Amino acid sequence: MKAEIIAVGTELLLGQIVNTNAQYLSQELAAIGVDVYFQTVVGDNMARLESAVTAAQSRADIILFSGGLGPTQDDLTKDAIASVLGRELHIDRLSMDKIEGFFRDRGVEMTENNRRQALTIAGATPLKNETGLAVGNALVQEGKYYVILPGPPKELKPMFEQEAKPWILQHALGGSVKAIYSKMLKFAGIGESALETKLIDLIEGQSDPTIAPYAKEGEVTIRVSTKAASEAEALVKLNAAEVQIQQRLPEHLYASEDVPLEKVIVEWMGRLGLTVGAAESCTGGLVMEMLTSIPGSATIFKGGIVCYSNEIKKKLLNVPHDYLEGENCPGAVSPEVAQVLAEQVRMIMDSDFGLSVTGVAGPGYSEFKPAGLVYIAIAERGKETEIHELRLNGNRETIRIRSAKAILYRLWRRLVENEKE
Amino acid sequence: MKAEIIAVGTELLLGQIVNTNAQYLSQELAAIGVDVYFQTVVGDNMARLESAVTAAQSRADIILFSGGLGPTQDDLTKDAIASVLGRELHIDRLSMDKIEGFFRDRGVEMTENNRRQALTIAGATPLKNETGLAVGNALVQEGKYYVILPGPPKELKPMFEQEAKPWILQHALGGSVKAIYSKMLKFAGIGESALETKLIDLIEGQSDPTIAPYAKEGEVTIRVSTKAASEAEALVKLNAAEVQIQQRLPEHLYASEDVPLEKVIVEWMGRLGLTVGAAESCTGGLVMEMLTSIPGSATIFKGGIVCYSNEIKKKLLNVPHDYLEGENCPGAVSPEVAQVLAEQVRMIMDSDFGLSVTGVAGPGYSEFKPAGLVYIAIAERGKETEIHELRLNGNRETIRIRSAKAILYRLWRRLVENEKE
Numbered sequence: 129m130k131a132e133i134i135a136v137g138t139e140l141l142l143g144q145i146v147n148t149n150a151q152y153l154s155q156e157l158a159a160i161g162v163d164v165y166f167q168t169v170v171g172d173n174m175a176r177l178e179s180a181v182t183a184a185q186s187r188a189d190i191i192l193f194s195g196g197l198g199p200t201q202d203d204l205t206k207d208a209i210a211s212v213l214g215r216e217l218h219i220d221r222l223s224m225d226k227i228e229g230f231f232r233d234r235g236v237e238m239t240e241n242n243r244r245q246a247l248t249i250a251g252a253t254p255l256k257n258e259t260g261l262a263v264g265n266a267l268v269q270e271g272k273y274y275v276i277l278p279g280p281p282k283e284l285k286p287m288f289e290q291e292a293k294p295w296i297l298q299h300a301l302g303g304s305v306k307a308i309y310s311k312m313l314k315f316a317g318i319g320e321s322a323l324e325t326k327l328i329d330l331i332e333g334q335s336d337p338t339i340a341p342y343a344k345e346g347e348v349t350i351r352v353s354t355k356a357a358s359e360a361e362a363l364v365k366l367n368a369a370e371v372q373i374q375q376r377l378p379e380h381l382y383a384s385e386d387v388p389l390e391k392v393i394v395e396w397m398g399r400l401g402l403t404v405g406a407a408e409s410c411t412g413g414l415v416m417e418m419l420t421s422i423p424g425s426a427t428i429f430k431g432g433i434v435c436y437s438n439e440i441k442k443k444l445l446n447v448p449h450d451y452l453e454g455e456n457c458p459g460a461v462s463p464e465v466a467q468v469l470a471e472q473v474r475m476i477m478d479s480d481f482g483l484s485v486t487g488v489a490g491p492g493y494s495e496f497k498p499a500g501l502v503y504i505a506i507a508e509r510g511k512e513t514e515i516h517e518l519r520l521n522g523n524r525e526t527i528r529i530r531s532a533k534a535i536l537y538r539l540w541r542r543l544v545e546n547e548k549e
Numbered sequence: 550m551k552a553e554i555i556a557v558g559t560e561l562l563l564g565q566i567v568n569t570n571a572q573y574l575s576q577e578l579a580a581i582g583v584d585v586y587f588q589t590v591v592g593d594n595m596a597r598l599e600s601a602v603t604a605a606q607s608r609a610d611i612i613l614f615s616g617g618l619g620p621t622q623d624d625l626t627k628d629a630i631a632s633v634l635g636r637e638l639h640i641d642r643l644s645m646d647k648i649e650g651f652f653r654d655r656g657v658e659m660t661e662n663n664r665r666q667a668l669t670i671a672g673a674t675p676l677k678n679e680t681g682l683a684v685g686n687a688l689v690q691e692g693k694y695y696v697i698l699p700g701p702p703k704e705l706k707p708m709f710e711q712e713a714k715p716w717i718l719q720h721a722l723g724g725s726v727k728a729i730y731s732k733m734l735k736f737a738g739i740g741e742s743a744l745e746t747k748l749i750d751l752i753e754g755q756s757d758p759t760i761a762p763y764a765k766e767g768e769v770t771i772r773v774s775t776k777a778a779s780e781a782e783a784l785v786k787l788n789a790a791e792v793q794i795q796q797r798l799p800e801h802l803y804a805s806e807d808v809p810l811e812k813v814i815v816e817w818m819g820r821l822g823l824t825v826g827a828a829e830s831c832t833g834g835l836v837m838e839m840l841t842s843i844p845g846s847a848t849i850f851k852g853g854i855v856c857y858s859n860e861i862k863k864k865l866l867n868v869p870h871d872y873l874e875g876e877n878c879p880g881a882v883s884p885e886v887a888q889v890l891a892e893q894v895r896m897i898m899d900s901d902f903g904l905s906v907t908g909v910a911g912p913g914y915s916e917f918k919p920a921g922l923v924y925i926a927i928a929e930r931g932k933e934t935e936i937h938e939l940r941l942n943g944n945r946e947t948i949r950i951r952s953a954k955a956i957l958y959r960l961w962r963r964l965v966e967n968e969k970e
Contacts, residue, residue: 140571140572140575140588141575141584141585141586141587141588142575142576142579142585143571143572143573143574143575143576143577143578143579143585144576145572146567146568146569146571146572147567147568147571147572147588148567150561150564150567150568150590151561151564151566151567151568152564153564154561154562154563154564155563155564155565156564157564158563158564163562164562164563164564165562165591165592165597166562166589166590166591166597166601167561167562167568167588167589167590168587168588168589168590169571169587169588169589170586170587171586176586176587176608179608180587183604187597187600406855408834411838411841412834412837412838412840412841412842412846412850413829413833413834413835413836413837413838413841413853413855414834414838415834416833416834416855416857417832417833417834417835417838419833420832420833420834420855420857421833421945421946421949423911423912423945425833425857426857426858429833429857429858430857430858430860430861431854431855431856431857431858431861431865432834432854432855433852433853433854433855433865434827434834434837434841434852434853434854434855435852436837436841436846436847436850436851436852437847437850437851437852439851439899440851440852440898443897444852444854444865444897476864476865477861478860490844491844524842524844525842528842
């Protein structure tokens with residue numbers, strides 16, 4: 129079953145917006161086993177719209193349209209399709225009632241052009257719009273399937289999910305289809321290429337389930353996907369693949385769903401009643417910002433100090449003067465200072481863990497040390513402090529994000545290790 | 550002059566990536582007066598690629614391709630175009646030297662398929678790739694212009710800017726074209742709809758220059774654009790519009806280029822030799838993270854404290870116990886506590902300014918106060934502390950970003966006011 133997606137709108141051709149609808153619909157169609165062969169964008173112009181419909185008829189079985197269903201004279205999608213198919217347009221009564229009700233409820237007079245949003249191609253199934261006024265359409269003619277959806281993503285997505293997809297499954301795919309099921313595995317403390325190396329035989333050799341890596345700063349995600357007739361059938365295959373992957377990367381797989389590392393940490397520490405404080409130099413508050421972005425972080429995070437200057441490192445975190453100044457001193461970017469920062473902030477915050485980050489975010493050098501050299505440390509009540517040296521690539525932003533994720537990774541590892549004891 | 554953009558890549562048809570190249574090229578073409586009539590996406594398939602080229606020939610004068618120039622057997626863009634145009638492919642010597650040098654420098658053996666990246670359609674102008682290995686192409690045949698670009702945006706953008714655009718201007722547009730010139734105006738401390746209301750007559754009534762607003766969390770941008778034969782001609786119109794807008798929003802326009810507020814603040818304070826510290830509760834470090842994201846922030850930012858718990862507010866920032874506990878106490882989310890935090894952190898950091906944020910980021914209530922209630926304060930050496938109450942809408946993330954931008958806005962206003970004195 130071949131599909132084409134036609135997005136209608138001059139704003140797309142001017143580059144004012146990016147065509148996220150095509151991406152969304154492509155993903156959704158792939159998930160029900162429909163192959164998208166072409167995506168087209170055409171402006172709000174009758175002749176060009178008609179030519180796009182005709183071209184799509186010659187190369188696709190299902191044609192999905194997004195956009196051009198609004199109230200203005202520019203909104204021509206249904207007109208063009210009706211014209212190519214030789215059908216009439218009429219007003220869908222239920223949609224018209226809804227539009228009239230909308231204006232009545234707001235005490236606003238409805239302008240006549242709003243009637244256009246209730247237009248339906250003769251013989252088509254109206255697709256309800258839960259989040260807007262323009263009605264969608266679905267119809268079959270000469271073995272070709274036409275699905276007409278509104279342009280705003282907040283209208284298109286619910287209409288596709290609740291109205292169009294069931295219609296396609298029933299009419300175009302005959303009610304029996306294998307859907308694609310996926311599981312997201314999240315990794316930390318390992319780069320994308322190192323992870324790929326460890327899994328290369330699975331990524332390249334395996335076709336069911338398929339295994340595909342995605343990278344974001346400081347985190348790597350693997351999507352494991354399979355086609356199956358039911359979720360239960362899919363889970364058997366997905367879970368087996370997860371076990372296989374987990375065995376190769378036991379120290380890096382932190383979640384089997386798409387959540388950030390900080391969420392796993394905050395929830396885990398919350399369950400154990402543990403607390404943490406942080407002292408940040410080059411990350412400037414990013415570690416704390418990540419932790420506190422998670423609802424519920426107030427129970428585990430007491431506070432912390434951004435010690436950007438040496439003056440504040442000494443004054444608030446008791447870093448000895450001779451660590452920071454004088455010939456042969458280790459300097460602010462050193463394992464010694466990372467250790468003091470972590471231990472001191474833990475004591476000041478009276479928390480179970482103390483985290484620290486000190487390094488050169490760049491651009492350029494600091495203390496004659498290169499951008500990307502970063503020391504992180506984690507102090508824990510009653511245990512020895514752990515210190516790591518990082519040598520990171522990238523620009524200022526990347527180095528800061530990777531440093532913050534690195535110390536969070538070490539905190540997560542500590543929770544794992546402590547649980548084993 | 551009509552254009553069509555053809556993006557090549559099965560990953561687009563699967564929805565794995567969104568077609569940002571089409572958006573970028575559409576914007577760039579609009580800026581040089583070329584009308585994009587169609588955008589097409591086609592997979593890595595010879596027959597369908599050829600059909601896309603043929604279809605585009607029938608409806609466009611300039612056809613731009615992105616993607617499918619890589620080393621693998623899937624990369625077929627040049628093959629398909631050469632086949633439709635009845636031309637040969639040969640190896641571009643300069644590109645081949647570069648590819649061989651790339652592998653030699655890395656001490657890696659070049660696999661044979663990398664030669665494909667140096668392929669050039671006979672008679673085409675090679676377009677240099679500054680950031681990758683695959684060479685681009687530009688050619689004319691029977692009055693149609695073909696521009697072939699790589700898929701990765703970091704290769705496509707510089708190649709378009711430096712190689713393809715000049716080629717199009719010279720060959721397709723004959724060297725004389727009115728280009729679009731734009732100026733970005735950045736605003737803070739005002740929402741998009743309030744700003745639009747103040748400028749609605751200009752936005753709707755003016756066609757040259759055009760005035761269009763864009764919103765991002767906590768900031769609003771206005772793009773002022775005009776078509777002109779030269780930059781000097783454009784600037785006369787753009788500057789006049791800027792003055793007009795500035796007069797209506799004198800307290801909110803902070804820059805005439807696309808820079809974040811924190812950059813303006815860091816650079817301004819750096820010139821004046823001023824310093825700042827911050828005490829953050831609900832923003833959890835975000836204000837400091839924003840300031841320290843700017844290179845050079847070390848000269849103006851000494852440090853700060855994230856006081857997420859009441860315990861730390863008392864211990865490190867000397868907030869009186871009876872502000873935080875007991876019947877009828879103002880509580881942590883109060884103007885009283887905001888004031889103490891700002892004044893104390895300024896003294897602790899021995900800085901010229903002290904910033905504070907305390908509020909409810911949500912979800913839900915805290916101290917029986919609703920999410921979105923936030924107090925910010927700014928203390929300055931030798932001046933009275935200024936306190937503001939914010940009532941923000943949105944989710945946890947939005948409320949945090951808007952709170953952080955709000956205190957930065959007040960700091961910027963303070964710099965403006967101080968300069969007037």
